[in-house]
Amino acid sequence: MTPIPKTETARSATQAKPDTPSAQPPLSMTKPAMPIASPPLSLKLPLLMLTLGLLGLSACAPVPTLKPGASLLPPEQLGLKQAKGELQPFGADAAKSWWTRFKDPQLDALLARALAQSPSLAQVRARVERASALVENALASDKPLVGAGMDATYQRYPEHSLYPPPIAGSLRTMATVQAGISYDWDFFGRHEAELNAALGQARAAEAESEAAQLMLAAQLTRSYLSLARVLAQKDLLAQQLSQREQSLALVRQRVAAGLDTSLEQRTAESPLPELRRQAWVLDEQAALLRQQLASLSAQSAEQLGTLKPELPKPLSLQAASNEGQSLGLDLLGRRPDVVAARWRVEASTQQLALARSQFYPNLNLSAFAGFSSIGLDQLLKAGSLQFGFGPSLRLPLFDTGRLRAQFKGSAAELDASVAAYNAAVLEAVREASGQLSSLQSLQRQQQEQEALLGNARASRDLVAQRFNAGLGSKLALLNAQGSVLQQERQSLELRGQTLEAQVGLIRALGGGWQDAATAQ
Incomplete structure (x- = not known):
């Protein structure tokens, strides 16, 4: 700190040598010298503090130089392009309650219960509330702090203290009633960085809440559709088992009549154990899916014992109907997990700015006013009034080791946030591209399966015509019906996979x- 220069005051009166008579004016002409008044002490202190403050603003601890950090992946590197009519599930008509398009009241009721009572969502909502409280705390940091207090102490004043008799050696009450105000003057954006960091964390928490709701809705819907597929498979399997048992009965009659051998009977018996095994597997899958649905919707599995959903028709998705359509840049603004990661990067950036601002001086202004007296009877009298005002300046000159560590830690946290965002973007592109490819492949498989099912039904109809005309056997008709059931099961499996x-x-x-901020 540069010392404050002192100014010398000039005197208006001249001084002559005492041995020079001509230099001494007559007594009648002598006038007293008028000294220049110096500033009172009440003005010197604020001027001194102001000067020190201005000098302190120019003094700060050296900010360490950081090595180049991580950078965000450019969307073009991932194949995301700004194109007209970007890929969306339902085109422009998009809604968060997408499961209502299945038009299943049971599914809607399960999801409403799950979104309202899920413990995992309750944890996410609590994190959102905590982040909102941090925003309120950051907003309060940029406002004056006003407080008031009162204290009273009954004590004995010693004789060897600052207080003279009769106070010295007596028991008296020291009381103070005082109000004060202080304000942290933010010259270097400390409060702004703290507020922006808190806002980034709050928006990230809100996006993570949306991601958790989306994940829960998707898991419950897929489990519900899987249960519907399993129950439909059980119905077809029961028909297939009944058809095989009828065929076995006919073969046994033919063997008893000497028309077939035991080889044909063994051939007719072999599919039955496999079909019964499949029935047990489907029963197990149905029980596990009901337990999963009960866990996701926060209820017991017994409450869902009578739940028998029906497999709906596949939705008409614009995203899957356009062959060769690529992912667009809007994917980064429509994936809540990616948006949450982006807000984490913003919050970490502001945390780094906050850590940088700690290297600069901090100026605080405070004032107080109140009453203080020895003796409660004198407390509220005019002579007990006290007040004051003063600035305080903090210079981080001997705390640079801790500040450097905090600054480097904030920089490392920013690099970690950038890496997490890049990973979220890569996963989002991989997942969206993979799901789109799988759905388009399943749609092509369904087209071929419909052809197979049509051929099996046509063959069954021809065999039925021959049987009705007396040209075919009942066993041939049962075998044709079994082929149709097998193709129907395969079609049902593809339909369930398509819905999932x-x-x-x-x-x-x-x-x-x-994202509301991205949309704006």
Whole structure:
């Protein structure tokens, strides 16, 4: 700190040598010298503090130089392009309650219960509330702090103290009633960085809440559709088992009549154990899916014992109907997990700015006013009034080791946030591309399976015509019906896989969610 220069005051009166008579004026002409008044002490202190403050603003601890950190992946590197009519599940008509398009009241009721009572979502909502409280705390940091207090102490004043008799050696009450105000003057953006960091964390928490709701809705919907597929498979399997038992009965009659051998009977018996095993597997899958649905919707599995959903038709998704359509840049604004990671990067950036501002001086202004007296009877009298005002300046000159460590830690946290964002973007692109490819492949498989099912039904109809005309056997008709049931089971499996892939694609594309800040 540069010392404050002192100014010398000039005197108006001249001084002559005492041995020079002519230099001494007559007594009648002598006038007293008028000294220049110096500033009172009440003005010197604020001027001194102001000067020290201005000098302190120019003094700061050296900020360490950081090596180049991580950078965000450019969207073009991932194949994301700004194109007209970007890929969306339902085109422009997107809604967060996408599961209502299945038009299943049971599914809607389960999801409403799950979104309202899920413990995992309750934890996420609590984190959102905590982040909102941090924003309020950051807003309060930029406002004056006003307080008031009162204290009273009954004590004996010693004789060898600052207080003269009769106070010295007596028992008296020291009381103070005082109000004060202080304000932290933010010259270097410390409060602004703290507020922006808190806002980034709050928006990240809100986006993570949306991501958790989307994940829960997708998991419950896929489990519900899987249960519907399993129950439909059980119905077809029961028909297939009944058809095989009828065929076995006919073969046994033919063997008893000497028309067939035991080889044909063994051939007719062999599919039955496999079909019964498949029935047990489907029963196990149905029980596990009901338990999963009960866990996701926060209820017991016994309450869902009578739940028998029906497999709906696949949705009409615009995203899967356009062959060769690529992912667009809007994917980064419609995936809540990616948006959350982006807000974490913003919050870490502001935390780094906050850590940088700690290297600069901090100026605080405070004032107080109140009453203080020895003796309660004198407390509220005019002579007990006290007040004051003064600035305080903090210079980080001997705390640079801790500040450097905090600054480097904030920089490392920013690099970690950038890496997490890049990983989230890569996962989002991989997941969306994979779900889109799977759904388009399943749609092509369904087309071929429909052809197979049509051929099996046509063959069954021809065999039925021959049987009705007396040209074919009942065993041939049962075998043709069994082929139709097998193809129907395969078609049902592809239909269920298509529905689950559609739910996966909807989730991968954000489920109709849009970041409000990105939309603006």
